[in-house]
Amino acid sequence: MIFYIRGASTVMGNQWTEWLHQEWKKEYFLKLSKFLKNAYETKEIYPPKQQVFSAFQHCDYSDIKVVILGQDPYHQKGQAHGLCFSVNPGVKIPPSLLNMYKELQTEYGYPIPNNGYLV
Incomplete structure:
Protein backbone atom coordinates (compact mmCIF):
# COMPACT_ATOMS: atom_id res chain seq x y z
CA MET A 1 0.00 0.00 0.00
CA ILE A 2 1.17 3.53 -0.63
CA PHE A 3 0.36 5.92 2.17
CA TYR A 4 0.43 9.63 1.46
CA ILE A 5 0.84 12.08 4.30
CA ARG A 6 0.11 15.20 2.32
CA GLY A 7 3.06 14.74 -0.02
CA ALA A 8 5.16 12.23 1.90
CA SER A 9 4.68 8.68 0.71
CA THR A 10 5.79 5.50 2.36
CA VAL A 11 5.21 1.95 1.28
CA MET A 12 3.64 -0.01 4.10
CA GLY A 13 2.68 -3.56 3.23
CA ASN A 14 2.59 -5.21 6.62
CA GLN A 15 0.44 -5.28 9.79
CA TRP A 16 1.00 -1.59 10.48
CA THR A 17 -1.21 -0.67 7.55
CA GLU A 18 -4.12 -2.55 9.08
CA TRP A 19 -3.42 -1.27 12.59
CA LEU A 20 -3.00 2.39 11.59
CA HIS A 21 -5.71 2.57 8.93
CA GLN A 22 -8.32 4.08 11.28
CA GLU A 23 -5.81 6.44 12.89
CA TRP A 24 -5.06 8.09 9.54
CA LYS A 25 -8.68 9.26 9.34
CA LYS A 26 -8.81 10.88 12.79
CA GLU A 27 -8.76 14.64 13.25
CA TYR A 28 -5.48 14.72 15.19
CA PHE A 29 -3.69 12.81 12.43
CA LEU A 30 -5.10 15.03 9.71
CA LYS A 31 -3.84 18.06 11.68
CA LEU A 32 -0.46 16.41 12.08
CA SER A 33 -0.33 15.72 8.35
CA LYS A 34 -1.10 19.36 7.59
CA PHE A 35 1.53 20.53 10.09
CA LEU A 36 4.19 18.25 8.59
CA LYS A 37 3.31 19.26 5.05
CA ASN A 38 3.83 22.91 5.96
CA ALA A 39 7.05 22.16 7.85
CA TYR A 40 8.56 20.23 4.94
CA GLU A 41 7.61 23.01 2.53
CA THR A 42 9.05 25.84 4.62
CA LYS A 43 11.93 24.38 6.65
CA GLU A 44 14.71 21.86 6.49
CA ILE A 45 13.27 18.81 8.26
CA TYR A 46 14.79 15.42 9.10
CA PRO A 47 14.31 12.69 8.15
CA PRO A 48 13.48 13.26 4.50
CA LYS A 49 9.70 13.08 4.08
CA GLN A 50 9.93 9.80 2.15
CA GLN A 51 11.46 8.22 5.26
CA VAL A 52 9.09 9.54 7.95
CA PHE A 53 7.43 6.16 8.43
CA SER A 54 10.28 3.92 7.28
CA ALA A 55 10.48 2.26 10.69
CA PHE A 56 7.21 0.50 9.92
CA GLN A 57 8.80 -1.24 6.95
CA HIS A 58 11.35 -3.04 9.13
CA CYS A 59 9.07 -4.89 11.54
CA ASP A 60 5.50 -6.03 11.91
CA TYR A 61 3.29 -4.72 14.70
CA SER A 62 3.10 -8.18 16.30
CA ASP A 63 6.91 -8.30 16.57
CA ILE A 64 7.14 -5.23 18.81
CA LYS A 65 8.23 -6.07 22.36
Missing part, protein backbone atom coordinates in the same frame (compact mmCIF):
# COMPACT_ATOMS: atom_id res chain seq x y z
CA VAL A 66 9.66 -2.77 23.63
CA VAL A 67 9.28 0.86 22.65
CA ILE A 68 12.02 3.30 23.65
CA LEU A 69 11.13 6.97 23.48
CA GLY A 70 13.82 9.58 22.98
CA GLN A 71 13.83 13.28 23.61
CA ASP A 72 16.69 14.44 21.41
CA PRO A 73 15.85 14.13 17.72
CA TYR A 74 18.72 14.03 15.28
CA HIS A 75 19.18 17.47 13.79
CA GLN A 76 22.05 17.14 11.36
CA LYS A 77 21.78 16.27 7.69
CA GLY A 78 22.28 12.58 7.01
CA GLN A 79 21.55 11.38 10.55
CA ALA A 80 17.80 10.72 10.75
CA HIS A 81 16.35 8.13 8.40
CA GLY A 82 13.03 7.34 10.06
CA LEU A 83 14.13 4.79 12.66
CA CYS A 84 14.65 6.22 16.14
CA PHE A 85 18.24 6.26 17.37
CA SER A 86 19.51 4.69 14.14
CA VAL A 87 21.80 6.51 11.72
CA ASN A 88 22.75 5.61 8.19
CA PRO A 89 25.95 3.65 7.54
CA GLY A 90 29.01 5.88 7.61
CA VAL A 91 27.49 8.37 10.06
CA LYS A 92 29.21 8.72 13.44
CA ILE A 93 27.32 6.96 16.25
CA PRO A 94 25.37 9.66 18.13
CA PRO A 95 25.92 9.97 21.92
CA SER A 96 22.42 8.74 22.84
CA LEU A 97 22.84 5.53 20.84
CA LEU A 98 26.39 5.04 22.10
CA ASN A 99 25.07 5.26 25.68
CA MET A 100 22.55 2.52 24.89
CA TYR A 101 25.29 0.38 23.38
CA LYS A 102 27.40 0.87 26.53
CA GLU A 103 24.49 -0.18 28.75
CA LEU A 104 23.92 -3.30 26.67
CA GLN A 105 27.62 -4.10 26.95
CA THR A 106 27.68 -3.55 30.72
CA GLU A 107 24.48 -5.46 31.46
CA TYR A 108 24.61 -8.25 28.91
CA GLY A 109 28.13 -8.36 27.48
CA TYR A 110 26.81 -7.23 24.11
CA PRO A 111 29.73 -5.97 21.99
CA ILE A 112 29.50 -2.35 20.89
CA PRO A 113 28.95 -2.26 17.11
CA ASN A 114 31.15 -0.06 14.93
CA ASN A 115 28.13 1.70 13.43
CA GLY A 116 24.74 3.08 14.37
CA TYR A 117 22.65 1.47 11.65
CA LEU A 118 19.95 -0.47 13.53
CA VAL A 119 18.24 -2.09 10.55
Whole structure:
Protein backbone atom coordinates (compact mmCIF):
# COMPACT_ATOMS: atom_id res chain seq x y z
CA MET A 1 0.00 0.00 0.00
CA ILE A 2 1.17 3.53 -0.63
CA PHE A 3 0.36 5.92 2.17
CA TYR A 4 0.43 9.63 1.46
CA ILE A 5 0.84 12.08 4.30
CA ARG A 6 0.11 15.20 2.32
CA GLY A 7 3.06 14.74 -0.02
CA ALA A 8 5.16 12.23 1.90
CA SER A 9 4.68 8.68 0.71
CA THR A 10 5.79 5.50 2.36
CA VAL A 11 5.21 1.95 1.28
CA MET A 12 3.64 -0.01 4.10
CA GLY A 13 2.68 -3.56 3.23
CA ASN A 14 2.59 -5.21 6.62
CA GLN A 15 0.44 -5.28 9.79
CA TRP A 16 1.00 -1.59 10.48
CA THR A 17 -1.21 -0.67 7.55
CA GLU A 18 -4.12 -2.55 9.08
CA TRP A 19 -3.42 -1.27 12.59
CA LEU A 20 -3.00 2.39 11.59
CA HIS A 21 -5.71 2.57 8.93
CA GLN A 22 -8.32 4.08 11.28
CA GLU A 23 -5.81 6.44 12.89
CA TRP A 24 -5.06 8.09 9.54
CA LYS A 25 -8.68 9.26 9.34
CA LYS A 26 -8.81 10.88 12.79
CA GLU A 27 -8.76 14.64 13.25
CA TYR A 28 -5.48 14.72 15.19
CA PHE A 29 -3.69 12.81 12.43
CA LEU A 30 -5.10 15.03 9.71
CA LYS A 31 -3.84 18.06 11.68
CA LEU A 32 -0.46 16.41 12.08
CA SER A 33 -0.33 15.72 8.35
CA LYS A 34 -1.10 19.36 7.59
CA PHE A 35 1.53 20.53 10.09
CA LEU A 36 4.19 18.25 8.59
CA LYS A 37 3.31 19.26 5.05
CA ASN A 38 3.83 22.91 5.96
CA ALA A 39 7.05 22.16 7.85
CA TYR A 40 8.56 20.23 4.94
CA GLU A 41 7.61 23.01 2.53
CA THR A 42 9.05 25.84 4.62
CA LYS A 43 11.93 24.38 6.65
CA GLU A 44 14.71 21.86 6.49
CA ILE A 45 13.27 18.81 8.26
CA TYR A 46 14.79 15.42 9.10
CA PRO A 47 14.31 12.69 8.15
CA PRO A 48 13.48 13.26 4.50
CA LYS A 49 9.70 13.08 4.08
CA GLN A 50 9.93 9.80 2.15
CA GLN A 51 11.46 8.22 5.26
CA VAL A 52 9.09 9.54 7.95
CA PHE A 53 7.43 6.16 8.43
CA SER A 54 10.28 3.92 7.28
CA ALA A 55 10.48 2.26 10.69
CA PHE A 56 7.21 0.50 9.92
CA GLN A 57 8.80 -1.24 6.95
CA HIS A 58 11.35 -3.04 9.13
CA CYS A 59 9.07 -4.89 11.54
CA ASP A 60 5.50 -6.03 11.91
CA TYR A 61 3.29 -4.72 14.70
CA SER A 62 3.10 -8.18 16.30
CA ASP A 63 6.91 -8.30 16.57
CA ILE A 64 7.14 -5.23 18.81
CA LYS A 65 8.23 -6.07 22.36
CA VAL A 66 9.66 -2.77 23.63
CA VAL A 67 9.28 0.86 22.65
CA ILE A 68 12.02 3.30 23.65
CA LEU A 69 11.13 6.97 23.48
CA GLY A 70 13.82 9.58 22.98
CA GLN A 71 13.83 13.28 23.61
CA ASP A 72 16.69 14.44 21.41
CA PRO A 73 15.85 14.13 17.72
CA TYR A 74 18.72 14.03 15.28
CA HIS A 75 19.18 17.47 13.79
CA GLN A 76 22.05 17.14 11.36
CA LYS A 77 21.78 16.27 7.69
CA GLY A 78 22.28 12.58 7.01
CA GLN A 79 21.55 11.38 10.55
CA ALA A 80 17.80 10.72 10.75
CA HIS A 81 16.35 8.13 8.40
CA GLY A 82 13.03 7.34 10.06
CA LEU A 83 14.13 4.79 12.66
CA CYS A 84 14.65 6.22 16.14
CA PHE A 85 18.24 6.26 17.37
CA SER A 86 19.51 4.69 14.14
CA VAL A 87 21.80 6.51 11.72
CA ASN A 88 22.75 5.61 8.19
CA PRO A 89 25.95 3.65 7.54
CA GLY A 90 29.01 5.88 7.61
CA VAL A 91 27.49 8.37 10.06
CA LYS A 92 29.21 8.72 13.44
CA ILE A 93 27.32 6.96 16.25
CA PRO A 94 25.37 9.66 18.13
CA PRO A 95 25.92 9.97 21.92
CA SER A 96 22.42 8.74 22.84
CA LEU A 97 22.84 5.53 20.84
CA LEU A 98 26.39 5.04 22.10
CA ASN A 99 25.07 5.26 25.68
CA MET A 100 22.55 2.52 24.89
CA TYR A 101 25.29 0.38 23.38
CA LYS A 102 27.40 0.87 26.53
CA GLU A 103 24.49 -0.18 28.75
CA LEU A 104 23.92 -3.30 26.67
CA GLN A 105 27.62 -4.10 26.95
CA THR A 106 27.68 -3.55 30.72
CA GLU A 107 24.48 -5.46 31.46
CA TYR A 108 24.61 -8.25 28.91
CA GLY A 109 28.13 -8.36 27.48
CA TYR A 110 26.81 -7.23 24.11
CA PRO A 111 29.73 -5.97 21.99
CA ILE A 112 29.50 -2.35 20.89
CA PRO A 113 28.95 -2.26 17.11
CA ASN A 114 31.15 -0.06 14.93
CA ASN A 115 28.13 1.70 13.43
CA GLY A 116 24.74 3.08 14.37
CA TYR A 117 22.65 1.47 11.65
CA LEU A 118 19.95 -0.47 13.53
CA VAL A 119 18.24 -2.09 10.55
